[in-house]
Amino acid sequence: MDSTNICMTWDSFVNYVVEIKTLSDELHDEWEFHGESDNENSIYISKKLHKTFQPAAIDEELINFEEDADEDIPNMENKSVLLTLEYHVAFHPTYSCPILCLNAWNMNGSLLTLEECWQHLGFSDCDYKYNMLTQMDHPVLMRPFLTVHPCKTGDLIGTSFHKSKNPIVSWLSAVAPIFGLKILPEYAKLTF
Amino acid sequence: MEKTKLLEYFPFSSSVNPSFWHKLTEIKLDIDKLNENSRKIWGYYSNLTFNACKIPLFEVDSTSFNTECNSQNNYLFAHGILLNKNTIEQFKDCNKTELIQNESRRVWNYIASGEALNNPSLLNFFFILSFADLKKYHYYYWFCFPAPPRISVNLLEIVSINSIFEKDMINRLSNNYQGLDQQQKSFFVINNSTTNLEILPIKSIRTLEVTSNLQEYYFAFSDSSTSSEHPGWFARNYIALLLYNCPFLSEKTINLLAFRLSRDGNEINCSSSIVFKIILPKINIQDINPENVWLGWERNERGKFGPRLCNMKTSIDPKCLAETSVDLNLKLMKWQLLPEINLEKIKHAKCLLLGSGTLGCSVARTLLGWGVRNITFVDNALVSFSNPVRQSLFIYEDCVKNRSKAEAAAERLKNIFPGVNSKGYNFSIPMPGHPVGESLLPQTKESVQILTDLISEHDIIFLLMDSRESRWLPTLLGTYFKKIVINAALGFDTYLIMRHGFRSENEEDIVVPETSMERVKSIPGHKLGCYFCNDVTAPGNSLKDRTLDQQCTVTRPGISAIAGALAVELAVSLLQHPNGAKAPAHYKIGNQELGEETHEECILGIVPHSIRGFLTTYTHVLPATEKYKHCVACSDIILDEYQKHGYDFLLRVFDSCKYLEDLTGLSEIHKEITDLEVWDLEDTTDGDEESE
Numbered sequence: 109m110d111s112t113n114i115c116m117t118w119d120s121f122v123n124y125v126v127e128i129k130t131l132s133d134e135l136h137d138e139w140e141f142h143g144e145s146d147n148e149n150s151i152y153i154s155k156k157l158h159k160t161f162q163p164a165a166i167d168e169e170l171i172n173f174e175e176d177a178d179e180d181i182p183n184m185e186n187k188s189v190l191l192t193l194e195y196h197v198a199f200h201p202t203y204s205c206p207i208l209c210l211n212a213w214n215m216n217g218s219l220l221t222l223e224e225c226w227q228h229l230g231f232s233d234c235d236y237k238y239n240m241l242t243q244m245d246h247p248v249l250m251r252p253f254l255t256v257h258p259c260k261t262g263d264l265i266g267t268s269f270h271k272s273k274n275p276i277v278s279w280l281s282a283v284a285p286i287f288g289l290k291i292l293p294e295y296a297k298l299t300f
Numbered sequence: 301m302e303k304t305k306l307l308e309y310f311p312f313s314s315s316v317n318p319s320f321w322h323k324l325t326e327i328k329l330d331i332d333k334l335n336e337n338s339r340k341i342w343g344y345y346s347n348l349t350f351n352a353c354k355i356p357l358f359e360v361d362s363t364s365f366n367t368e369c370n371s372q373n374n375y376l377f378a379h380g381i382l383l384n385k386n387t388i389e390q391f392k393d394c395n396k397t398e399l400i401q402n403e404s405r406r407v408w409n410y411i412a413s414g415e416a417l418n419n420p421s422l423l424n425f426f427f428i429l430s431f432a433d434l435k436k437y438h439y440y441y442w443f444c445f446p447a448p449p450r451i452s453v454n455l456l457e458i459v460s461i462n463s464i465f466e467k468d469m470i471n472r473l474s475n476n477y478q479g480l481d482q483q484q485k486s487f488f489v490i491n492n493s494t495t496n497l498e499i500l501p502i503k504s505i506r507t508l509e510v511t512s513n514l515q516e517y518y519f520a521f522s523d524s525s526t527s528s529e530h531p532g533w534f535a536r537n538y539i540a541l542l543l544y545n546c547p548f549l550s551e552k553t554i555n556l557l558a559f560r561l562s563r564d565g566n567e568i569n570c571s572s573s574i575v576f577k578i579i580l581p582k583i584n585i586q587d588i589n590p591e592n593v594w595l596g597w598e599r600n601e602r603g604k605f606g607p608r609l610c611n612m613k614t615s616i617d618p619k620c621l622a623e624t625s626v627d628l629n630l631k632l633m634k635w636q637l638l639p640e641i642n643l644e645k646i647k648h649a650k651c652l653l654l655g656s657g658t659l660g661c662s663v664a665r666t667l668l669g670w671g672v673r674n675i676t677f678v679d680n681a682l683v684s685f686s687n688p689v690r691q692s693l694f695i696y697e698d699c700v701k702n703r704s705k706a707e708a709a710a711e712r713l714k715n716i717f718p719g720v721n722s723k724g725y726n727f728s729i730p731m732p733g734h735p736v737g738e739s740l741l742p743q744t745k746e747s748v749q750i751l752t753d754l755i756s757e758h759d760i761i762f763l764l765m766d767s768r769e770s771r772w773l774p775t776l777l778g779t780y781f782k783k784i785v786i787n788a789a790l791g792f793d794t795y796l797i798m799r800h801g802f803r804s805e806n807e808e809d810i811v812v813p814e815t816s817m818e819r820v821k822s823i824p825g826h827k828l829g830c831y832f833c834n835d836v837t838a839p840g841n842s843l844k845d846r847t848l849d850q851q852c853t854v855t856r857p858g859i860s861a862i863a864g865a866l867a868v869e870l871a872v873s874l875l876q877h878p879n880g881a882k883a884p885a886h887y888k889i890g891n892q893e894l895g896e897e898t899h900e901e902c903i904l905g906i907v908p909h910s911i912r913g914f915l916t917t918y919t920h921v922l923p924a925t926e927k928y929k930h931c932v933a934c935s936d937i938i939l940d941e942y943q944k945h946g947y948d949f950l951l952r953v954f955d956s957c958k959y960l961e962d963l964t965g966l967s968e969i970h971k972e973i974t975d976l977e978v979w980d981l982e983d984t985t986d987g988d989e990e991s992e
């Protein structure tokens with residue numbers, strides 16, 4: 109097999125993610141499809157997860173804005189603070205392969221740093237974390253996103269998943285769980 | 301009998317996607333500018349229990365600003381208003397009571413006009429009061445979900461849907477719900493008078509009569525709450541709608557169905573829904589209109605009624621993004637290859653570049669690559685038309701405008717990387733054997749003062765000038781102030797990069813090198829020579845002698861980039877060496893290559909005393925030479941003299957370089973040497989430490 113690094117074309121990328129989104133809708137798996145109709149290069153899919161953790165410190169500056177409670181809105185003692193993790197699968201034109209990006213943010217929208225993300229994903233003590241997750245510009249949004257380093261993706265798809273009918277599903281099932289995103293086993297039917 | 305409880309509602313927790321702030325910034329800068337008009341936005345919530353998330357989330361993101369709502373999956377949408385204020389004072393001082401009254405009138409009108417019966421999603425209403433500080437990228441915001449006050453609902457019982465309907469009924473209900481129009485999903489009615497459960501649109505409540513059998517009806521709503529005791533917040537508006545349209549429901553017991561979805565294998569069903577059996581209160585409908593202040597301001601993270609703040613500087617401010625990316629790039633190198641490297645030491649090293657020509661430009665660029673933040677240029681020349689093609693920081697415009705090289709270089713560095721603190725000083729460095737006339741005395745004194753201050757304030761001094769004499773004063777001062785001094789000089793196809801020896805006055809400074817290797821010797825850092833140590837003439841006559849760096853040097857164009865880069869790499873290696881400038885230098889005797897057997901002296905490898913490159917053969921040699929006790933620039937005699945007489949001493953040297961030779965005893969030596977050979981870098985067999 110000479111296919112050690114199969115380049116995925118843009119068209120096949122779109123076909124694969126449309127398949128994923130269609131099945132996701134059947135499974136209520138909450139993948140979202142993004143893309144502007146007038147710009148076919150803007151297509152990617154995303155999925156959000158939520159995670160609760162310890163509350164963050166409060167900005168002292170805000171205290172003098174606060175008002176006394178004179179209404180009966182119950183304070184439900186929501187001590188847990190929420191973290192949102194959003195995973196994106198987009199197409200990287202340079203590597204000609206799909207990339208997995210992720211961003212994590214607090215409830216106010218402030219992003220976690222690379223180091224904080226490692227911590228939440230449990231990578232802090234892992235020696236090869238640097239090779240796995242780095243910061244790159246999102247190919248569609250052109251903003252920095254934490255990105256699973258794409259240099260091995262082409263290899264992986266070429267050597268391991270070249271027979272897959274949907275290599276993105278095969279690759280995601282192998283890679284995404286490392287970053288806290290489980291792929292439902294039902295997607296396997298797209299690969300054969 | 302048990303005392304009846306009042307129904308309480310679980311408020312939303314707002315969750316802002318960073319893309320919302322990105323979009324708001326874009327809109328504020330490009331479209332709204334100073335316009336403070338309110339803007340229609342969308343908010344999203346879900347009645348599907350997300351992977352064990354117990355918090356009723358209310359989300360906004362960049363699509364909140366779209367004209368058409370395009371929520372996907374199991375998200376329900378809410379109609380919202382963004383009230384973005386122009387100043388922090390307006391944000392703080394605006395009348396919150398008036399605000400909520402104004403906004404709650406919208407909801408009230410939807411109820412009163414009957415619009416909400418046709419499109420019940422209108423009851424899902426929120427607004428955000430905000431202020432975007434776009435200088436700091438700080439976003440102050442406060443969510444509000446207006447709902448009528450004083451509706452005391454007695455809670456009788458909470459029942460699981462599973463104990464009311466059969467499993468196949470529940471499945472059918474789940475399926476039918478998925479087929480509902482998005483607008484109708486938030487509030488609807490289920491009727492079980494027939495054998496089939498029937499989902500009716502909310503407007504069907506118009507057909508209810510006093511005589512209707514209320515136990516056959518389930519007033520359902522897509523519930524954001526996951527609490528087993530409390531329905532979600534929008535149920536409040538639902539009850540107001542019911543009471544407004546069906547006043548006869550007062551004091552009646554009704555089924556409030558909190559319609560909740562959960563995943564069961566590959567299916568989504570509504571079996572986690574619960575029914576609140578409640579008694580609706582008897583109210584005067586005018587008691588809940590917006591003239592009575594509605595509720596709904598969200599509590600902040602501390603449980604207080606107050607706004608929240610999001611600091612997005614590091615993820616939106618392009619200057620921050622540039623800094624983070626530059627640092628991250630270096631961190632990746634650290635993480636992947638050099639875990640021991642001290643990047644902070646490099647980042648905070650203050651670098652003084654004497655000379656802003658080919659070498660200066662190349663050195664500055666390489667320093668930027670290493671993440672150095674403080675770079676100062678000194679040069680006395682203006683950018684000339686021949687410069688830009690070889691000197692990478694200049695452009696044609698700089699020549700046309702006759703700009704000072706030091707200042708143009710400093711400014712260009714900031715254009716390349718705004719995070720750098722770069723400065724340019726335009727003055728001449730006084731030189732030995734260049735007598736200072738009466739008229740130039742004040743200027744010379746000032747130049748000496750500025751140079752002295754600059755050298756004492758910086759950590760690494762790069763000597764990158766195009767004349768030999770101008771290196772004398774900075775060599776002396778660099779040694780005197782115990783700085784790292786890196787010297788780079790170019791010939792036509794040769795170059796020299798050298799670190800000057802470290803001046804030591806006490807034993808602690810002396811690092812005795814350990815070397816047990818055969819045919820490798822080493823010189824401790826405090827015994828290493830300077831650029832002038834190998835000379836037996838004082839500088840001042842470079843136009844007569846052949847030297848590497850005489851004025852108008854003609855060099856192969858690639859040399860400056862190579863030499864500049866090597867100068868920085870040597871400086872960085874020295875910074876990473878545990879002994880810094882005191883690091884000893886190893887050199888070989890015999891034919892072996894240095895670096896093969898030597899132990900790594902710092903994490904980046906060896907730290908040679910000098911690097912001489914020859915482009916004709918593409919080779920380097922790494923000689924090390926000892927400090928010369930008669931050196932005209934770094935010897936103790938000179939340093940002592942400078943310490944004692946300071947500027948007066950310097951002035952005498954500027955007047956005559958013969959004075960230097962007399963002082964150091966070189967004049968005596970000259971008498972003994974009949975045939976004076978000037979050390980020349982192109983003569984590679986010179987120097988007893990090398991043996992090629």
Ligand SMILES: [Zn+2]
Nearest residue numbers: 830833931934
């Ligand atoms: Zn010397």
